[in-house]
Amino acid sequence: xxxxxxxxxxxxxxxxxxxxxxxxxxxxxxxxxLAASKPSDWRTLDPQNTLYLQLATGRVVIELxxxxxxxxxxxxxxxxxxxxxxxxxxxxxxDNYVAQWGDPNADNAAKRRTLGKAKAKVPAEFTMPLAKDFxxxxxxxxDGWAPQAGFVGDFPAAVDLQAHAAWLTxxxxxxxxxxxxxxxxxxxxxxxAVIASSARWLDRNITVVGRVVQGMELLSSLPRGHGDLGxxxxxxxxxxxxxxRLAADVPVKDRAHLxxxxxxxxxxxxxxxxxRNRHDEWYKRPAGYxxxxxxxxxxxxAK
Amino acid sequence: xxxxxxxxxxxxxxxxxxxxxxxxxxxxxxxxxLAASKPSDWRTLDPQNTLYLQLATGRVVIELxxxxxxxxxxxxxxxxxxxxxxxxxxxxxxDNYVAQWGDPNADNAAKRRTLGKAKAKVPAEFTMPLAKDFxxxxxxxxDGWAPQAGFVGDFPAAVDLQAHAAWLTxxxxxxxxxxxxxxxxxxxxxxxAVIASSARWLDRNITVVGRVVQGMELLSSLPRGHGDLGxxxxxxxxxxxxxxRLAADVPVKDRAHLxxxxxxxxxxxxxxxxxRNRHDEWYKRPAGYxxxxxxxxxxxxAK
Numbered sequence: 001x002x003x004x005x006x007x008x009x010x011x012x013x014x015x016x017x018x019x020x021x022x023x024x025x026x027x028x029x030x031x032x033x034l035a036a037s038k039p040s041d042w043r044t045l046d047p048q049n050t051l052y053l054q055l056a057t058g059r060v061v062i063e064l065x066x067x068x069x070x071x072x073x074x075x076x077x078x079x080x081x082x083x084x085x086x087x088x089x090x091x092x093x094x095d096n097y098v099a100q101w102g103d104p105n106a107d108n109a110a111k112r113r114t115l116g117k118a119k120a121k122v123p124a125e126f127t128m129p130l131a132k133d134f135x136x137x138x139x140x141x142x143d144g145w146a147p148q149a150g151f152v153g154d155f156p157a158a159v160d161l162q163a164h165a166a167w168l169t170x171x172x173x174x175x176x177x178x179x180x181x182x183x184x185x186x187x188x189x190x191x192x193a194v195i196a197s198s199a200r201w202l203d204r205n206i207t208v209v210g211r212v213v214q215g216m217e218l219l220s221s222l223p224r225g226h227g228d229l230g231x232x233x234x235x236x237x238x239x240x241x242x243x244x245r246l247a248a249d250v251p252v253k254d255r256a257h258l259x260x261x262x263x264x265x266x267x268x269x270x271x272x273x274x275x276r277n278r279h280d281e282w283y284k285r286p287a288g289y290x291x292x293x294x295x296x297x298x299x300x301x302a303k
Numbered sequence: 304x305x306x307x308x309x310x311x312x313x314x315x316x317x318x319x320x321x322x323x324x325x326x327x328x329x330x331x332x333x334x335x336x337l338a339a340s341k342p343s344d345w346r347t348l349d350p351q352n353t354l355y356l357q358l359a360t361g362r363v364v365i366e367l368x369x370x371x372x373x374x375x376x377x378x379x380x381x382x383x384x385x386x387x388x389x390x391x392x393x394x395x396x397x398d399n400y401v402a403q404w405g406d407p408n409a410d411n412a413a414k415r416r417t418l419g420k421a422k423a424k425v426p427a428e429f430t431m432p433l434a435k436d437f438x439x440x441x442x443x444x445x446d447g448w449a450p451q452a453g454f455v456g457d458f459p460a461a462v463d464l465q466a467h468a469a470w471l472t473x474x475x476x477x478x479x480x481x482x483x484x485x486x487x488x489x490x491x492x493x494x495x496a497v498i499a500s501s502a503r504w505l506d507r508n509i510t511v512v513g514r515v516v517q518g519m520e521l522l523s524s525l526p527r528g529h530g531d532l533g534x535x536x537x538x539x540x541x542x543x544x545x546x547x548r549l550a551a552d553v554p555v556k557d558r559a560h561l562x563x564x565x566x567x568x569x570x571x572x573x574x575x576x577x578x579r580n581r582h583d584e585w586y587k588r589p590a591g592y593x594x595x596x597x598x599x600x601x602x603x604x605a606k
Contacts, residue, residue, distance in 0.1 A: 095520040096475050096500055126587070141447050144592040172399050172499070181584050196475070197399055197499040201581065201590045201597065217398040217527040224520040278504065281484050284429070287504045289447040294504065 030274045033267060034298060041267040042259040043154070044302060045213070047247035049073075051080065052256070053101075053215075054242040055090075060193075060215035061256050062175050065155050065208075068168050069125040072177055072207050075118050076188040080244050082116035084189065089238035090222065092192075094230025097199060099219040100178055101241060102190030115189070124183040125207045127165040134166065137263045139272065141289050145169070145200040149292040151263035155211060156292045158203065168208035170199040171293035173216050177207040195220040198293040213258060213299045257302040271296070333577045336570060337601060344570040345562040346457070347605060348516065350550035352376075354383065355559070356404075356518075357545040358393075363496075363518035364559050365478050368458050368511070371471050372428040375480055375510050378421050379491040383547050385419035387492065392541035393525065395495075397533025400502060402522040403481055404544060405493030418492070427486040428510045430468040437469065440566045442575065444592050448472070448503040452595040454566035458514060459595045461506065471511035473502040474596035476519050480510040498523040501596040516561060516602045560605040574599070 028036070045063055053060040066073045079085065085101070092100040105111035136159055138150040146158030152166060156174070159166045168174065174194045179186030186207055193212050212219070222239060225232040232238050247255050261268055272295055277286035331339070348366055356363040369376045382388065388404070395403040408414035439462055441453040449461030455469060459477070462469045471477065477497045482489030489510055496515050515522070525542060528535040535541050550558050564571055575598055580589035 093524075095523055143447065144444050144594065145590060183587055197501055198594075198597070199500075201578070201593070203590070204588045205586055220398055221396075221524055221526050223524050275504070283508055284486055285507045287448060287506070290504070291447065291501075294501070 026279050027277065028270065028274055029278070029280050030271055030296070033270045033274050034261075037261070037267045041262055041265045042300070043262055045247070045256075045258050045260065047250075047255065049210075050247035050256075051076075051210075052243075052245045052247060052250065053085075054244070055218055055239065056242065057218050058215055059256065060218055061213050061258060062193075062210050063155075063213050063260070064210040065153060065168060067153060068128050068155075068157075068166075069177075069207050069209050072122050072125050072186070072188050073209050075122050076191075076209060077246060078118040079115065079188055080246050081249070082118060083243070084113060084116065084118065085241050085244035088113070088241050089235075090219070090241065091225075091238055092229060092231045093195070093219075093222045093224050095224045096196045097194070097230065098192040099195050099222060100190060100192035101239075102178065104235060104238060106190065115187075118187070118189075120187055121184065122187045124179075124186070126183070126204050127163075127167040130159070130161075130164045130166055135264060136166065137268070139290065139292055139295070140276065141291065143200075143291045145203060151268075151292075154260050154263045154297065156295070156297075158292075167204050168210075169292060170194050170202045170208070171211075172197040173212040174199075174208055175210045175212060176202070177209060179206060193219050198291075200293070211297075213260060213297075214256060259300050259302050261298040263297075271298070329582050330580065331573060331577055332581070332583050333574055333599070336573045336577050337564075340564070340570045344565055344568045345603070346565055348550065348559075348561050348563065350553075350558065352513075353550035353559075354379075354513075355546075355548045355550060355553065356388075357547070358521055358542065359545065360521050361518055362559065363521055364516050364561060365496075365513050366458075366516050366563070367513040368456060368471060370456060371431050371458075371460075371469075372480075372510050372512050375425050375428050375489070375491050376512050378425050379494075379512060380549060381421040382418065382491055383549050384552070385421060386546070387416060387419065387421065388544050388547035391416070391544050392538075393522075393544065394528075394541055395532060395534045396498070396522075396525045396527050398527045399499045400497070400533065401495040402498050402525060403493060403495035404542075405481065407538060407541060409493065418490075421490070421492075423490055424487065425490045427482075427489070429486070429507050430466075430470040433462070433464075433467045433469055438567060439469065440571070442593065442595055442598070443579065444594065446503075446594045448506060454571075454595075457563050457566045457600065459598070459600075461595075470507050471513075472595060473497050473505045473511070474514075475500040476515040477502075477511055478513045478515060479505070480512060482509060496522050501594075503596070514600075516563060516600075517559060562603050562605050564601040566600075574601070 049064040051062040064073050090101040103113050148159045156169045156171045158169050177186035178190035227233040276290045352367040354365040367376050393404040406416050451462045459472045459474045480489035481493035530536040579593040
């Protein structure tokens with residue numbers, strides 16, 4: 001064989017390999033993963049654990065996670081059924097941190113709203129002991145905030161197996177319970193939603209009760225407060241809450257019929273991989289990594 | 304010695320230890336670190352590398368990082384001196400991602416604004432080769448997005464020593480250059496600011512030119528767009544840009560006289576530690592960790 005023909009063969013092999021690579025299926029993008037999802041990959045929201053926070057601009061839908069904070073969530077549901085939040089306000093919007101709502105007169109014993117049948121004192125529920133039937137979907141990657149990151153009941157969560165504890169984590173849209181310095185000083189009358197994509201340093205320091213599944217932009221685009229901690233300095237800047245209702249107490253025709261992607265499915269694993277390594281044409285260098293708060297948790301309107 | 308006296312001694316020892324612990328200095332909080340900072344811990348912004356993006360609601364101050372993207376930033380400065388951005392718009396505000404501005408007619412050759420002396424084509428500057436005099440302040444913690452996280456020239460940055468490369472990272476307030484699918488299709492006519500606290504998957508995929516040091520809330524609180532990628536679907540929703548100016552071209556009396564905390568100082572190291580392990584009374588469990596995008600980069604008005 002002459003050198004010339006070796007070159008020719010080599011070129012032919014290279015060209016064949018290039019053609020094969022071009023024909024090989026690319027890993028799917030997130031849009032492709034979702035388009036190929038099955039009905040069983042999705043679950044509907046439980047109306048007994050879904051809150052509607054109604055503002056003049058629209059409705060914020062919050063899914064509660066009672067397995068993580070049973071006593072606090074029971075108290076919040078009692079407050080909601082007492083119509084405690086109706087007519088109260090968003091009091092604090094701190095840029096790149098949280099939007100928080102409650103009673104503007106909370107510190108004034110003469111003027112503050114009564115709690116009705118709700119409890120004034122609820123224990124701190126910062127972490128949950130691991131139950132026997134506990135199911136956890138781990139992320140393939142780790143972060144420095146917790147021993148293991150993943151999802152529980154389709155909520156971002158972390159686990160410490162040595163401490164036999166799990167907890168919900170502070171990602172974009174996480175809803176938690178404002179408190180004072182005492183660990184058990186949060187009873188659910190003051191709630192916040194994270195408007196930064198992460199505030200993980202709050203993990204295990206406060207009771208988390210769920211996450212916003214729709215309407216985040218109604219909170220994240222509010223004017224920022226310019227007092228300490230982003231509190232509005234004038235009452236006319238506060239954003240009125242029309243009502244907060246449990247979905248189960250709303251006529252079926254008026255509910256938000258939403259479905260969330262289940263995190264314990266191969267479809268969700270494929271979605272995570274599509275974001276760890278983005279192969280959309282725009283990306284030149286897939287990250288090869290993802291942190292918990294960067295994983296999208298898809299929500300859609302039920303058909 | 305009788306058992307009783309042993310108890311007494313033990314109690315006395317315990318009480319003495321408790322008193323000593325109460326008297327021992329707590330690690331400082333961030334506020335205490337900043338209050339104790341020296342004038343030399345701060346540096347003023349270079350007017351030759353500071354942009355003022357003027358909106359009806361106020362001024363957004365952007366510090367440029369020419370060591371990372373010299374050609375792109377030179378082109379942006381040319382565009383600014385041509386008054387290219389004056390009267391253009393914020394076109395896109397995607398919730399938990401970016402606010403982006405540029406020419407609404409960019410895709411219409413007949414109507415789009417001319418570039419004047421600026422270049423239509425600029426090379427991609429996604430990473431910077433490490434120079435001999437390169438100084439990097441590493442964070443004590445690592446994350447999964449890059450081999451080493453830290454700060455360069457007081458900007459959040461990452462380093463890959465094996466690849467001899469450094470790059471600016473996508474934290475809250477990072478400003479980058481919009482591009483199409485081709486790597487070199489961003490010339491600085493379209494810019495974005497990150498309004499999520501992290502979008503690290505964009506790192507090394509796009510040219511980053513600096514960060515917002517003041518006025519982020521003017522971008523982060525804008526109404527979200529409801530078109531694809533958060534583009535506004537109607538021109539009347541777009542947010543007009545009054546002007547973009549280089550600080551050096553603005554009379555001294557009209558400049559924002561800002562100082563940023565230097566990241567190559569013991570004061571900054573103490574600040575990082577005060578956030579890795581928060582000892583403010585409110586916190587019950589310090590995180591023992593921090594990621595790059597969670598480290599505050601303090602800015603103050605010069606005295």
